[in-house]
Amino acid sequence: MLGENPPPETPVDGEFEGSPEAIEAGVDLESARRAYQIALDNLRKAMPGFRQDKRRLTTELKRQNVGTTIIRAPLDLVLWMVGLLRSLLRELGEMARDVNNDIREALGNKKNRSRNLAIRRAEEETARMQHLLLETLWARDYVQYVLEQPEPVPYNIKRDALTYLIEHDDLLEDLRREVVEHYDLDPAKLRKAQPTPPKAEAWWWFLDNRRSRRARRLNALWFVLATVPALAAIVLITLLTQRLSIDGPDALSGASAIAQLVLGLASILAGREVLNAFFFDRSSGRSWQGEATFALATLFFVVVMMFYLVAPPAAADVYNWFGQRAIDSGNAAEAELYLESATRLDPDPHASNLLEVGCLYLTLGSPDRAQSVFERVLEADSRLLLARYYLAELNSDNGEYAQSLQLLTDGLNLLASARANPDGVENDILRPYIEDPVVAEQMEYLLHLSLGRAYLEAGTYQQAKANLSSAQASLGTFDLPNVNGPVELPCAPDERLSAYVATTEIDLWYFEARTFDAICSGTADSQAALSAWNEVRLGRTTSSRQDTRQDEAEVRLARDAALGRTPTCLDLKNNTSSPFGGGG
Secondary structure (H helix, E strand, O other): OOOOOOOOOOOOOOOOOOOHHHHHHHHHHHHHHHHHHHHHHHHHHOOOOOOOOOOOOOOOOOOOOHHHHHHHHHHHHHHHHHHHHHHHHHHHHHHHHHHHHHHHHHOOOOHHHHHOHHHHHHHHHHHHHHHHHHHHHHHHHHHHHHHOOOOOOOHHHHHHHHHHHHHHHHHHHHHHHHHHHHHOOOHHHHHHOOOOOOOHHHHHHHHOOHHHHHHHHHHHHHHHHHHHHHHHHHHHHHHHHHHHOEOEOOHHHHHHHHHHHHHHHHHHHHHHHHHHHHHHHHHHOOOOHHHHHHHHHHHHHHHHHHHHHHHHHHHHHHHHHHHHHHHHOOOHHHHHHHHHHHHHHOHHHHHHHHHHHHHHHHHOOOHHHHHHHHHHHHHHOOOOHHHHHHHHHHHHHOOOHHHHHHHHHHHHHHHHHHHHOOOOHHHOOOHHHHOOHHHHHHHHHHHHHHHHHHHHHHOOHHHHHHHHHHHHHHHOOOOOOOOOOOOOOOOOOOOHHHHHHHHOHHHHHHHHHHHHHHHOOOHHHHHHHHHHHHHHHHOOOOOHHHHHHHHHHHHHOOOEOOOOEOOOHHHHHOOOOOOOHHHO
16 A cells, blocks of 8 residues: 555575574565565556666866956856746746646636546546655655664675665656656645655655756745835835824834734735635645745735825825814914824825914914924925915015015916916916916915015015016906905915905005105106005004004105105105115
8 A cells, every 4th residue: 555664575494594683674674675676667667768867967177267257257147047037937837827727626627627538548647657656755765764773684685775775766766857747746746645744854855856946946936026015015014104193203103113014924924824725735735835925915015005095195184174173273283283294194185274374373473383384385385375475474574585585486487377277287286376367366466565575675676666566456456355454364265365465455555665765766756655655654554563564654754844845755865864764
């Protein structure tokens, strides 16, 4: 029976000499050798076309010229890479065929094969050769087992057995290779065909074949390839954890990334074993650990990638909800924390909400905090024009006129480009500013007004005059509501923008009055300055700053006793003792 020890044969009288133990051991060894010889002969007869390869590979040390080696190195490398590619493609083709056969067998699709007589006969022949090969290997294994026993064996019996093994091991190796290659025997199936699982060390002559070595190499290759999606997933997990952290990377986010990594790798290994045990292992007996690991690592990466794409916008919506509740309660610091996190996760829809935090800081009298928020808003989305306007105003308050000029000039260019091409994809965030022509004119008015102020404070009076004139022209294209007091700062192009624009009219007249006084190139400028100062004096103020400017207009328009009238800018140029002297 397959896997059982062959029965000992009765020796001829006088064949063995020595103690009864030695005689019994000699009988066992001789019986094992004869059983091995019979099995080897049967296997050889089953392969009528077999010819033993008498050649043996030898390693010969040759002296090779260094120059020749260097010259041949690129060619050898190319040939090696081509050979490697061909081998890989061939192996992938064989693997694809194996997978197809395994899946068909697992699904029970055997009708076509069972009807094909030629295929059935080939399978029967393969099973017969597998049986003969295993019988021979077990017989060889039993001879080795008897030789390694501690009982004494007569010298001549042991010598004959060892001589036979040495002479026929090469034949067994060649037969084994021929049978395995010709019938494409699977080592894993051969192992499972045994009634008793063999020890690993007892199969060194069998498993060391081209197919098993190739399988081991490919298995290792799949394991190496599996590290690519696994490492990519690890990077995404770390980045996702840091992005979802409300206040940037911290110890908790790092610990969370490590925990997710451990769980992900554990799921890969567990899933591999489940697939190998319940599907691949049952269908063919082949180890699919490498392929299963790569497939699961890729699946893990795909899941993490999908979560990486979906989770930040969802988390941003949650942070935005909490931020809006904080704004409603007047808690600017808490609103900044939540809305900045929402903006970092998903800038497009949430950067404008962070703008509301800056407006809240301005309302609460914290310009420094507001400036920091506006800067972060523009880092997230530079197309938010109101953020540019507020930041430019704060920069002008701090004497940073160059930054203001850059912000406002770029803002006007963005607005002009959006109005010229309203359907452009890059203009989505600007669409609320350009859909309504009135809103577009109001936004252009604010940018020109702030730009004129920056040029005025920087001493570039002609540029200031041009931009303030543009602001005055825009102001005449829409109606202004009546405003009797402070208004809420607009943080979006909504109904609040019109009311806010109405509160800036007195500022426009104030900057124009100062600009005409500074230029003062003739009577026209002199009269324009007096007219503008008069508008400031008669205007309706809505803030303490505008009250101060109105007081300044009263002083500027005061009657001069020596002149008997209000002094013009030309008079002021000649009176350096006046607080307005020099036009500054």
